[in-house]
Amino acid sequence: MDAFSSFFESQSASGRHWSYDSLKNFRQISPVVQTHLKQVYLSLCCALIASATGAYLHILWNIGGLLTTLGFIGSMMWLLSTPPYEEKKRVSLLMATALFQGASIGPLIDVAIEVDPSILISAFVGCGVAFGCFSAAAMLARRREYLYLGGLLSAGLSILFWLQFASSLFGGSTAIFKFELYFGLLVFVGYIVVDTQEIIEKAHLGDMDYVKHALTLFTDFAAVFVRILIIMLKNSAEKSEKKKKRRS
Numbered sequence: 001m002d003a004f005s006s007f008f009e010s011q012s013a014s015g016r017h018w019s020y021d022s023l024k025n026f027r028q029i030s031p032v033v034q035t036h037l038k039q040v041y042l043s044l045c046c047a048l049i050a051s052a053t054g055a056y057l058h059i060l061w062n063i064g065g066l067l068t069t070l071g072f073i074g075s076m077m078w079l080l081s082t083p084p085y086e087e088k089k090r091v092s093l094l095m096a097t098a099l100f101q102g103a104s105i106g107p108l109i110d111v112a113i114e115v116d117p118s119i120l121i122s123a124f125v126g127c128g129v130a131f132g133c134f135s136a137a138a139m140l141a142r143r144r145e146y147l148y149l150g151g152l153l154s155a156g157l158s159i160l161f162w163l164q165f166a167s168s169l170f171g172g173s174t175a176i177f178k179f180e181l182y183f184g185l186l187v188f189v190g191y192i193v194v195d196t197q198e199i200i201e202k203a204h205l206g207d208m209d210y211v212k213h214a215l216t217l218f219t220d221f222a223a224v225f226v227r228i229l230i231i232m233l234k235n236s237a238e239k240s241e242k243k244k245k246r247r248s
Helices: 002-015 031-061 066-081 087-115 117-140 149-170 174-204 210-247
Strands: none
Touching: 031 087, 031 174, 031 210, 066 087, 066 210, 087 117, 087 210, 117 174, 117 210, 149 174, 174 210
């Protein structure tokens, strides 16, 4: 409880001093780290393009499934085990990881296009705005201010894992599915903040592995996007059911 109270107190205290000048205040981030962050976010943008390509390939050839999921896991593990000095290889593996992830999400995107293509656009824009806002909040906050939330988020992630495991064994209800969906969204949005501050802190300590850092943010983005898309699809289905009931 103390952790949550200190979080909200810091938010209210910082809110009193916010101004246009504070939005431009990156003095706590050194120029070297700022350059590193540019590399990270440029790599992230390229990974998102590769992921979109993977989703498009699924729409064309229906390649998304177990094999692409295994390809995603395998290429990610290969990237993490490759030494940092093999930069070109690691960048290629990052793009391959994103491509396989996009193809794995492809079936969900296919459903969204069949239901209403505008849902897909709204989900991506909403995810992009949320990601940008929470990343900016992490950069503008005091160094290490939100790193203590990492323990809480890890606990939340373990709760999600055990809920999904129990649902697969004993069968899940609609209420549990909704809880997993919204709680998972909250957890991964929190990870955007924590991971951004952790990347900044590691860079200040000399860890300039921009490929690994871009991979971290990419997995956060993908997790948030999938959950927002599922929520919007579910809401759309509920609205269409209500309209049918009214007509009947």
